[in-house]
Structures are given as structure tokens and as C-alpha cells.
Amino acid sequence: MSRPPGPDTDTDTAERLRQALGPVTVTRDTALGGGFANSTRLLELADGRRLVLKTAPPESAPALTYERGLLGTEALFHRLAARAGVRVPAVLHHEPAGPRAPAEWLLLSHLDGTTWDAARDRISPADRAALRRELGESLARIAAVTGPAHGYPRPAAGLSAPDWPTAFTAMLHAVLGDARRFGVALPAPDGVLADLPRRFGRRLAEVRRPALVHFDAWEGNVVLGRTGDDRWHLAGLIDGERAFFGDPLAELVGLDPFGAAEDDPDLMAGYRSVAPLPALGPGARTRLALYRVHLALVMRVEAVPRAYDGGFATWLDTWSTGRVAEQLAVLDALAPEA
Structure with missing residues (x-):
């Protein structure tokens, strides 16, 4: 309006x-x-x-x-x-x-341009590959920033700590507490979810440096522009309000909540052209699964204070239930190595 x-x-x-x-x-x-x-x-x-x-x-x-x-x-x-x-x-x-x-x-x-999701149908495969490489480069530069502590930076949230296992535990437990506060049915037993950081604490402890993570760099928060020869380019990132300091691998979860960004060769090539990313061994795959559980819970619980209704609310309940079950199965399979 x-x-x-x-x-x-x-x-x-x-x-x-x-x-x-x-x-x-x-x-x-x-x-x-x-x-x-x-x-x-x-x-x-x-x-x-x-x-x-x-x-x-x-x-x-x-x-x-x-x-x-x-x-x-x-x-x-x-x-x-x-x-x-x-x-x-x-x-x-x-x-x-x-x-x-x-x-x-x-x-x-204001960043002039159009968001990637709005332009998606007009982007050629070649331009998409180039854009994904540009996005990977930008995310690597963001991850090079080191914070003073792990977790969310604003004191009001009360969700930061000197180490990543403690911070992530607080972040996950806060969402579970929000679910109780808003009367949201969890897609798995509360105790199972709350115990995940302890169960896989050794893998979380592999993260030593509190890297800056946007955690919401999906296509709706990526602004594109056109070059003189009518090719698409990355004009910038917006909406950094969900950012925290922690594991740079978490960025792969936030930018593709429904998929697996680590399987995108163009994105990963762009990232690794700027900075190394941990090999996707058992530790990294364990942490990615933990972050996917966390994000699915956030998306499920926020539906109540945001007053989602209708078909989208129903879909979100169904999707988050399946996503959490899927990632818990991944964690169970990785548990002997964790």
C-alpha cells in the first residue's frame, strides 16, 4: 500500500x-x-x-x-x-x-534490484550457476567475521555463551520453551529433542571460532541486479536480523531450509574460492542435521505468534514433522561415529 x-x-x-x-x-x-x-x-x-x-x-x-x-x-x-x-x-x-x-x-x-525468488523464472541456468557462486563467495566473506562470543549477539535474547555447545543448547532449549509457552505440539518428544546437544556435544565442540552467520539467506533475501549486457548479478543481501555467531556450516541450512545446500556444486565452489569449509565428514553431517532440526522447530513454533492459518499452516505442520523425523534418523545413523 x-x-x-x-x-x-x-x-x-x-x-x-x-x-x-x-x-x-x-x-x-x-x-x-x-x-x-x-x-x-x-x-x-x-x-x-x-x-x-x-x-x-x-x-x-x-x-x-x-x-x-x-x-x-x-x-x-x-x-x-x-x-x-x-x-x-x-x-x-x-x-x-x-x-x-x-x-x-x-x-x-535501499538496495535497488529484485529479489531472487521474484526473478527465479527469468534466470537462465548459466546465470543461476554464476549467481550461486557469487552467493557462496559472499557467505564465505561473512563467515570470516569473528564475534566476541557464540550465539545471538543481543543481550535481550540471553542466548550467547563462551562456547558453541553451550550457545546452541540455549538456542535449541529456547525454541522448545517457546513451544510450551505457545502451546505448540512438538513433532518429537520434548526430552529427545532437548537431549540432542548433550548427545552430540562432541561434534558441536568441534566449532571453536564464533563465525558470523546470516542464517536467512534464502532467495527472498538475496537481491539481484542486471549488468550492462543483461546478465544477472548479486546486488546484495538483506534482512540480517536472524544472524548469530557460531558454526559457519549453519549458513547452508538457513539459505535452503527445505533442501541440502551442501549438494550445490556452484555454491560450494564459490564459497571455497574464498575460504575453506570443513570436509563433510561425520562431524559436519551431524551438525548440519542438528541445525536442520533446530530450524524446522523455529519455523513450526513461530507459526503461532505470527498467526499463520489455512493451508500454509497445515503444510508447515506436516513438513516440519517430516523434516524433524528425517533429521533424527540421520542423527541416529551417525550416532556410532558421533
């Missing part, structure tokens, strides 16, 4: 822009879809700039534990990724909730 051109669209927006940029005039204010955690608007200014304003919901709104302080995480991710040479929106201003702001908000530059 777009508001007509005119002076600053509302007092809150005008004040936020004044804090960040000084006096400016908004000529168009358009609500952007596709997000669930935050309100997102495209602001077009009289000087030609296009900005994105993201506003968090009230702190009383239902949300998963890890979603506390998401916009602060996004601001941190974009700043760190930009320093690593990855194309991301520029952070113009971030304001936590407090006396100056009833809700947390974030102002970003």
Missing part, C-alpha cells in the same frame, strides 16, 4: 528521519510486505534517496525468545558484513526502544 506524495507522512516518521538525517522531505511512503517480525516501509525522499525504515512491534507482542532485539542484530550484521566486503544495505541509524523511542527502529539504505 502506497501513500500519495506529499510532506512528511506522519509525525513519528518525520521525527525519526530528523534524528538520523536532519531536515528531509518524504515524497512517498510505501509499506513493504514479506516480513513478519517488523513493520517495513520504503521511504522515497525529495532528494532522490530511497530508504527502508523498519520498526519493531511493541515489546508486549508475542514473539520467540531469540527475536528480542532483532533490529539491533540486523544493524550489527550489516555493519560487520559491509566491512567484510559484502554488499548489504548501509545502516543510517539504529534506535533501541527507550525514552526516545517507544519501539526499536532501524533506518537503512
Whole structure:
């Protein structure tokens, strides 16, 4: 939905822009879809700039534990990724909730282009292969960034630790706690799921460095542009609000929640052209299965606070049940080696 051109669209927006940029005039204010955690608007200014304003919901709104302080995480991710040479929106201003702001908000530059999922049917196989290599290169540069601790970076979430096994345990247990809080039926016994980090702790402990992980780099969060010869290229990554520090292998799960990105030769070639990735032996395959269980649980549980309904909610329940069962079977098969 777009508001007509005119002076600053509302007092809150005008004040936020004044804090960040000084006096400016908004000529168009358009609500952007596709997000669930935050309100997102495209602001077009009289000087030609296009900005994105993201506003968090009230702190009383239902949300998963890890979603506390998401916009602060996004601001941190974009700043760190930009320093690593990855194309991301520029952070113009971030304001936590407090006396100056009833809700947390974030102002970003806008990445021009189209998202990969919107352009999918227009991308040739050759361009797709090249794009997957570019994406792999960008993810490797992101993973080269080292955080101060493992887990989610914002203190509000309370999900960080000095080592990866402890952080991942907290992350998984938080989702299980969210399931109980929202009355979500789990696809496997709570005790079986809660015990996974202990059962496979030796494999989690193989991760020593807290690497930056976007964890949501699916095609809807990858922006594409066209070159002068009409070829597609990677214009940048958006929506870094789910980022954490931990195992760089987790990136392969977040960018393809329904498949196995490690089987994509172009993506892996692009990644390995920038940085090494652990060989996909028993340890790596064990951790990938753990992260797939975790992500399937997140997607299942978040359906309640996001109020999914209808066919998609039914499909998500069915899919997540199958995905968790599939990955638990993988873990059982790997257990003698773990």
C-alpha cells in the first residue's frame, strides 16, 4: 500500500528521519510486505534517496525468545558484513526502544534490484550457476567475521555463551520453551529433542571460532541486479536480523531450509574460492542435521505468534514433522561415529 506524495507522512516518521538525517522531505511512503517480525516501509525522499525504515512491534507482542532485539542484530550484521566486503544495505541509524523511542527502529539504505525468488523464472541456468557462486563467495566473506562470543549477539535474547555447545543448547532449549509457552505440539518428544546437544556435544565442540552467520539467506533475501549486457548479478543481501555467531556450516541450512545446500556444486565452489569449509565428514553431517532440526522447530513454533492459518499452516505442520523425523534418523545413523 502506497501513500500519495506529499510532506512528511506522519509525525513519528518525520521525527525519526530528523534524528538520523536532519531536515528531509518524504515524497512517498510505501509499506513493504514479506516480513513478519517488523513493520517495513520504503521511504522515497525529495532528494532522490530511497530508504527502508523498519520498526519493531511493541515489546508486549508475542514473539520467540531469540527475536528480542532483532533490529539491533540486523544493524550489527550489516555493519560487520559491509566491512567484510559484502554488499548489504548501509545502516543510517539504529534506535533501541527507550525514552526516545517507544519501539526499536532501524533506518537503512535501499538496495535497488529484485529479489531472487521474484526473478527465479527469468534466470537462465548459466546465470543461476554464476549467481550461486557469487552467493557462496559472499557467505564465505561473512563467515570470516569473528564475534566476541557464540550465539545471538543481543543481550535481550540471553542466548550467547563462551562456547558453541553451550550457545546452541540455549538456542535449541529456547525454541522448545517457546513451544510450551505457545502451546505448540512438538513433532518429537520434548526430552529427545532437548537431549540432542548433550548427545552430540562432541561434534558441536568441534566449532571453536564464533563465525558470523546470516542464517536467512534464502532467495527472498538475496537481491539481484542486471549488468550492462543483461546478465544477472548479486546486488546484495538483506534482512540480517536472524544472524548469530557460531558454526559457519549453519549458513547452508538457513539459505535452503527445505533442501541440502551442501549438494550445490556452484555454491560450494564459490564459497571455497574464498575460504575453506570443513570436509563433510561425520562431524559436519551431524551438525548440519542438528541445525536442520533446530530450524524446522523455529519455523513450526513461530507459526503461532505470527498467526499463520489455512493451508500454509497445515503444510508447515506436516513438513516440519517430516523434516524433524528425517533429521533424527540421520542423527541416529551417525550416532556410532558421533
